[in-house]
Structure formats: structure tokens, C-alpha cells
Amino acid sequence: MIDYMKEMDKLGMVIFKMLAHGLGLEDDFFFRKKFEEKEATYFRVSRYPPCPLPEKNVGIGIHSDPQTLTILHQDQVGGLQVLKDDKQWIGVRPLPNSFVINIGDTLEAWTNGRLKSVIHRAVVNKEKQRLSIAYFMSPTSNAIIECPPQLIHPIYNPRKYVPFTWAQLRHLLLTTKRVRGKAVALNKFFISN
Ligand SMILES: O=C(O)CCC(=O)C(=O)O
Ligand SMILES: [Fe+2]
Numbered sequence: 138m139i140d141y142m143k144e145m146d147k148l149g150m151v152i153f154k155m156l157a158h159g160l161g162l163e164d165d166f167f168f169r170k171k172f173e174e175k176e177a178t179y180f181r182v183s184r185y186p187p188c189p190l191p192e193k194n195v196g197i198g199i200h201s202d203p204q205t206l207t208i209l210h211q212d213q214v215g216g217l218q219v220l221k222d223d224k225q226w227i228g229v230r231p232l233p234n235s236f237v238i239n240i241g242d243t244l245e246a247w248t249n250g251r252l253k254s255v256i257h258r259a260v261v262n263k264e265k266q267r268l269s270i271a272y273f274m275s276p277t278s279n280a281i282i283e284c285p286p287q288l289i290h291p292i293y294n295p296r297k298y299v300p301f302t303w304a305q306l307r308h309l310l311l312t313t314k315r316v317r318g319k320a321v322a323l324n325k326f327f328i329s330n
Contacts, residue, residue, distance in 0.1 A: 142178065145272040149206055152238060160251060161287060167205075167247070170277075177204075177275040177307055184268055185216060188261040196259035196267070203310050203320040204273040205247070207239040214267035220256040229257075241273070242320045243306065246298045249284040256318055278304035298326045 153167040163169075185196040196216060211217055217229040217237065229237055245254045259269065276282070283300035309322035 141180070142175075142272075145180075145208055146172070146175070146178075146274070148208060148236075149272075149274045152206060152208075156244075156252065160248060162285060166285065167244075171280040172274070172276055174277045175275060176278050177303070178273060180270060180272050182268070182270045183259070184266065185259060185261050186266050187264055189263060191261045191263055194261055196261045199256060199258045199317040200315075201254040201256050201319045202239055202241040202271075202273060203243060203306070203322070204241040204275045205243045206241060206274040207237075207271050208274070209237040209239065209269060209271040210235070211237065211269040212267060214262070214265045216259045216261060216267050217269065218258055218260060220258075226258075242323055243275075243282055243303065245319075246301075246323055246326070247282050247284060249288050249294055249297050251288050251294075254319060275307075276303045278302065278307070282306070295328075297328060298323070299328060301326045 150168055150172075154164045157164050157166040183197065188194050199220070209217070211229070211231050213231050213233065215228060215231050218226040219229060221227050239257065240252045240254045242254045244252050261267070280303050281300050282298075282303060284296060284298065288294070289296050306322060306326070309325055310320060313322045
């Protein structure tokens, strides 16, 4: 039997490696001991039935994924949209046999904002049911999320977050009211200069 989580993890590790490389970090920076136990990694299958009033409803409201990396597959119906420049909704065209990769809020904090989590939503339509499946990667609970000094600049990009663990953030995510947009729970670790 295929271990789907294991296969997704393998893909995630390749992506993490590429991201680390692109940022000038050691290739294994993100997953070195950080993803060994993944207590909060999961799949979410979403089914959006046809909706008689699509202009008055959304399938999944405006949000960014609080985790680290999201690997998402959508069927051919389409409905996923990402917010560009804080003002324009862009549809993500479905491509067969492909994944959409989203940066999560935790990875944004981990890189001091060098990688940005994307605000997105899924809209519905009158005619067709839509299915999507998302794999949310999260580090080990006690993994410390701390931006490495190489990505910090004292003037142009000062440290934005105190180090925190994924368990601390997860607890806040579960106990803080969800609002539209990025996870407010992260503000708890924000350094206000
Ligand atoms: O259905 C989709 O395309 C998006 C799902 C999503 O954003 C989520 O589950 O967090
Ligand atoms: Fe999402």
C-alpha cells in the first residue's frame, strides 16, 4: 500500500531543500531534526457542492495557511484564488497531475518575511461540484522556529519574531479567534520595534 503521507513528505523535503538553497542556507536547514515527528501534519479533503448563489457565498473564506508548507491538488473545476498585491484575486488554473505549493505563516516567520505566506480563498460555482486535497506540513511540536542570522539585516530587515515553538503557535491557533487574512496568533511573537 502506498504511504501517502510519506510520499508527500518526500516531496515537501525536496521543496524545502530548494527553498533553503534559494535563500543561501544549508540545504537541510528547514528539516534538520525539525520534521522527524509530525504530530500535526494532515490531509484535508474539501468538497464544494454546486451553489445556487455563488456570488453570495465562498467555499473557504479568505485566509493564509498557518502551517509551514501546503501541497494542494485541485480537480479540473477551478475555484482557488490568490490575492495579489493585497488587491486583486487571481484564479489558480487547475493543471492535471500537478500540485499547488503554498508558503504558510510559520515559514514566513521562520524566514523573517523573505518567503511570504499567500492569502487565498476558494470560490464556488452554480454548475459543478469541486474537490481539493491539501497536505499541510508542520514541524515537530518542540521545533524552534527562529530565523537564522543570515536572513536578518539590522537596518533593512531587523528580526521580526522572537523564537517560538510550533507547539506554542499551535496552541494559540486553537485558542485565538480566527480572522480573515494571516494568523493573528503569530502577533504574539512579533517584536514591535
Ligand atoms: O480548496 C482549495 O483549493 C483551497 C483549500 C484551502 O485553502 C485549505 O484547505 O486551506
Ligand atoms: Fe488554505
